[in-house]
Amino acid sequence: MTAFDRIRAVFWESGRLHLLDQRRLPTVEHYLDCTRWREVAEAIRDMVVRGAPAIGIAAAYGVALAARERSERELAAAFEGLAATRPTAVNLGWALARMRRAHDAGADAGALLAEAQRIQAEDVAANRRIGALGAEHLPAGRAVLTHCNTGSLATGGYGTALGVVRSAYAAGRLTRVYAGETRPWLQGARLTAWELQADGIPVRLIADGAAASLLASGEVGAVVVGADRVAANGDVANKIGTYALALAAAAHDVPFLVAAPLSTLDADTASGAGIPIETRGAEELLSIAGQAIAPPDIEVWNPVFDVTPARLVDALITERGVVARPDAHAIRRLLSAPAHEEIP
Numbered sequence: 001m002t003a004f005d006r007i008r009a010v011f012w013e014s015g016r017l018h019l020l021d022q023r024r025l026p027t028v029e030h031y032l033d034c035t036r037w038r039e040v041a042e043a044i045r046d047m048v049v050r051g052a053p054a055i056g057i058a059a060a061y062g063v064a065l066a067a068r069e070r071s072e073r074e075l076a077a078a079f080e081g082l083a084a085t086r087p088t089a090v091n092l093g094w095a096l097a098r099m100r101r102a103h104d105a106g107a108d109a110g111a112l113l114a115e116a117q118r119i120q121a122e123d124v125a126a127n128r129r130i131g132a133l134g135a136e137h138l139p140a141g142r143a144v145l146t147h148c149n150t151g152s153l154a155t156g157g158y159g160t161a162l163g164v165v166r167s168a169y170a171a172g173r174l175t176r177v178y179a180g181e182t183r184p185w186l187q188g189a190r191l192t193a194w195e196l197q198a199d200g201i202p203v204r205l206i207a208d209g210a211a212a213s214l215l216a217s218g219e220v221g222a223v224v225v226g227a228d229r230v231a232a233n234g235d236v237a238n239k240i241g242t243y244a245l246a247l248a249a250a251a252h253d254v255p256f257l258v259a260a261p262l263s264t265l266d267a268d269t270a271s272g273a274g275i276p277i278e279t280r281g282a283e284e285l286l287s288i289a290g291q292a293i294a295p296p297d298i299e300v301w302n303p304v305f306d307v308t309p310a311r312l313v314d315a316l317i318t319e320r321g322v323v324a325r326p327d328a329h330a331i332r333r334l335l336s337a338p339a340h341e342e343i344p
């Protein structure tokens with residue numbers, strides 16, 4: 001059984017939403033069971049569940065939980081409260097807008113639950129397609145470098161950049177993954193290394209500061225990362241540290257690839273300058289697992305995303321196709337392509 005089969009960051013069972021508490025991985029596998037939308041909102045805000053597609057899916061189930069209370073007031077509060085949990089990943093707003101359309105079309109609690117389950121199933125199918133298309137795009141027989149966590153823990157299942165990794169490794173095209181630890185929340189060290197080890201995919205953990213030297217060494221054939229929002233011009237918001245990777249990749253002529261489903265593309269935000277960047281509390285920088293690693297009263301700046309300009313993105317891999325050098329025209333083509341059609 002691979003990690004994809006075993007790891008479910010988000011699932012609905014027996015009338016409850018089950019969320020794997022990613023704050024406690026890799027040492028403890030513990031699920032929180034949610035029966036109220038406010039519990040889901042708190043779980044997203046506190047990063048029990050994280051990852052752009054995964055928080056959209058969790059929020060969709062949160063709406064379904066709110067609908068069970070048969071109160072338009074509570075449902076309105078749920079839409080507002082869930083939307084306010086985290087600002088950068090556009091998937092959150094995309095999923096809530098889809099749930100609101102279903103509600104406005106007359107969906108009751110049961111139909112809203114079915115819509116949330118469709119959102120999750122479609123995300124897994126998209127990730128499988130992204131994996132297949134992306135695997136063909138990786139230089140064969142080489143290693144890749146990735147950042148943060150973009151696997152089953154960040155999505156409905158299988159993963160985006162890690163979906164490309166899973167498909168490429170299964171096709172014998174990939175020798176090894178280098179995973180950046182991804183300070184301060186350590187998604188790479190705690191989550192990606194755990195997922196890939198569970199899959200039996202060779203993985204080496206590196207300090208974020210080692211990435212440029214690794215790219216200079218010629219060991220890596222491509223950098224493949226996820227995204228939290230792709231603006232209309234192709235600029236990419238992703239975990240802090242992604243922009244530095246893109247600069248280093250460009251300096252060493254290593255292809256920089258972004259894997260993301262269409263639910264991450266945002267036609268309403270013209271460029272990266274318009275993407276809201278979440279900053280989180282000082283404690284995430286000042287301690288690790290409760291152990292202080294800096295003076296407690298030191299000032300910090302803790303933006304948890306950055307923006308990589310489209311000019312540094314060699315290819316955007318989506319379930320509708322792969323576009324080289326994404327620009328506004330390419331984003332429009334991806335978003336306007338008929339459903340289930342891929343753009344050449």
Ligand SMILES: CSC[C@H]1O[C@H](OP(=O)(O)O)[C@H](O)[C@@H]1O
Nearest residue numbers: 050051052148150154226238239
């Ligand atoms: C497949 S999207 C994963 C995306 O989300 C992560 O952010 P966070 O862990 O703070 O939710 C990171 O940006 C990943 O690339």
